Amino acid sequence: MTFQALDAWWWPYLFIILAGWLATDIWRWLGVLVGNRLREDSAALSWVRAVATALVAAVIAKLILYPSGALEASPMAVRILATISGFGAFLVTGNRIIVGIVVAIPVLILGTLWFA
Amino acid sequence: MSNSLVRSKAAWFLNGMRGIVSVPALILMTSFVGFAGLASGAGISLAQTLFMVAIVWALPSKVVLVGSIIAGSSLPATFIAVTLSAMRLMPMVAALVPEIRTKKTPTWLLLILSHFVAITAWVYTMQKIDTIPREGRIAYFAGMAGTLCVANIVIVAIVYNLVPELPTVVAAALFFLTPIYFLTSLWASARERVIHIAMVLGLFSAPVFHRISAEFDILYAGIIGGTVAFAIDRLWRRRTGRRP
Numbered sequence: 001m002t003f004q005a006l007d008a009w010w011w012p013y014l015f016i017i018l019a020g021w022l023a024t025d026i027w028r029w030l031g032v033l034v035g036n037r038l039r040e041d042s043a044a045l046s047w048v049r050a051v052a053t054a055l056v057a058a059v060i061a062k063l064i065l066y067p068s069g070a071l072e073a074s075p076m077a078v079r080i081l082a083t084i085s086g087f088g089a090f091l092v093t094g095n096r097i098i099v100g101i102v103v104a105i106p107v108l109i110l111g112t113l114w115f116a
Numbered sequence: 117m118s119n120s121l122v123r124s125k126a127a128w129f130l131n132g133m134r135g136i137v138s139v140p141a142l143i144l145m146t147s148f149v150g151f152a153g154l155a156s157g158a159g160i161s162l163a164q165t166l167f168m169v170a171i172v173w174a175l176p177s178k179v180v181l182v183g184s185i186i187a188g189s190s191l192p193a194t195f196i197a198v199t200l201s202a203m204r205l206m207p208m209v210a211a212l213v214p215e216i217r218t219k220k221t222p223t224w225l226l227l228i229l230s231h232f233v234a235i236t237a238w239v240y241t242m243q244k245i246d247t248i249p250r251e252g253r254i255a256y257f258a259g260m261a262g263t264l265c266v267a268n269i270v271i272v273a274i275v276y277n278l279v280p281e282l283p284t285v286v287a288a289a290l291f292f293l294t295p296i297y298f299l300t301s302l303w304a305s306a307r308e309r310v311i312h313i314a315m316v317l318g319l320f321s322a323p324v325f326h327r328i329s330a331e332f333d334i335l336y337a338g339i340i341g342g343t344v345a346f347a348i349d350r351l352w353r354r355r356t357g358r359r360p
Contacts (some may be wrong), residue, residue: 003185003194012164019194020181021171024202028230031209036223040214043350050314050346052207055338056235056302057318058325059176059204062334063295065323068179069150070287083296090300098139100300101293108292112285 078111121251128252132259135240136267140301143293144236147175148268150291152275154179158186162276169269174234177201203335207342209233215245216253225254232261239298243305310349317341 003015038045064079071079086104093099135141148169155165160182172178180201184194209230217226241257248256282290299319306312318341325336 001191002188004188012160013167015191015194016164016168016171016181019184019191019198020168020178023195023198024172024174024177024205025231026199027202027205028209028233029227031206031233032213032223032226032230034206035210035213036217036226038210038214045211045214046308046310046349047343047346048207049211049308050310050349051338051342052204052211053302053306053311053314054318054321054341054345055204055207055334056239056298057315058322058334058337058341059235060295060298060302061319061322061337062326063298064292066326067291069154069291070282070284071291073284074288074292079292082292083299086296087299087303090303095300095304097297097300097304101139101296104296105289105292109285109289112288116285 074112075115082108125255128255129259132256133263135260136263143297146290148271149275152272208238237261314342314345317345
């Protein structure tokens with residue numbers, strides 16, 4: 001049963017409800033049930049926060065290293081260099097997010113044009 | 117509930133809504149322009165695309181869903197692929213809930229609001245939460261995350277038929293905004309050393325686990341990286357005998 005399997009108007013919506021909505025919101029609801037049992041300042045919350053942070057960090061690493069779409073056009077070395085220079089500038093200026101962005105984006109653009 | 121409390125909750129809701137005029141909200145909206153192009157290119161109708169934006173919400177999960185539809189995957193195979201990409205939402209929500217609830221917050225309200233948790237809203241809330249009194253946090257999150265969702269539904273509705281023909285390098289720069297913003301804001305929002313350790317381990321272990329399993333890499337990097345970060349932090353505390 002694929003997305004295009006039935007000609008009925010409701011089938012794509014049912015497909016999205018089952019494979020999209022249910023598949024994602026189940027985890028959000030479980031998160032509420034788990035989070036409701038965690039006390040603030042408990043070691044368990046500290047662990048959950050560490051796991052959540054490492055998960056998001058892994059998503060970030062994948063967006064940089066294995067991008068989809070137009071970002072694939074810039075070489076991996078350029079993407080890594082842009083990340084390091086942007087993050088370095090962010091750290092040097094006392095965690096100013098906008099500085100990190102303003103440095104990383106031109107490095108990416110110039111590097112991509114250079115190697116294109 | 118007293119009148120002044122209701123008024124201050126409304127004020128916090130409005131305050132959250134104002135988050136729509138911020139760097140992270142703008143970056144997310146540019147990502148949704150890209151998503152509108154992906155969905156229309158895949159032959160998914162405008163109504164179906166808007167439905168998807170509203171009820172799935174997390175962008176990486178939607179990209180997996182559209183990817184499975186393009187590939188002609190079956191319903192069970194699509195469910196599994198999407199659910200693997202969404203498992204990360206569980207610890208994210210679990211970490212957020214103790215920060216925003218009060219003793220009186222009903223569980224049904226948290227279940228409804230949890231739908232609006234995705235990376236942008238999560239990072240943004242974690243960054244701002246210390247500046248908001250506990251009584252206002254639920255209202256603030258609802259205002260910010262709800263507005264973010266509605267605004268992106270509107271954006272997709274507007275741009276779906278005008279799929280932008282951007283030069284590749286400009287499109288690449290737009291797509292690069294998301295990771296660089298998440299990277300810096302997540303680092304800046306950390307209040308404990310364990311968060312920085314977890315970030316470093318998650319970033320560097322992701323490509324290693326990607327080689328082992330491209331499907332489960334994020335889960336491995338998260339669970340193993342996060343647990344090791346937690347253990348390092350505990351040992352560090354025991355060694356130095358004080359909290360960070």
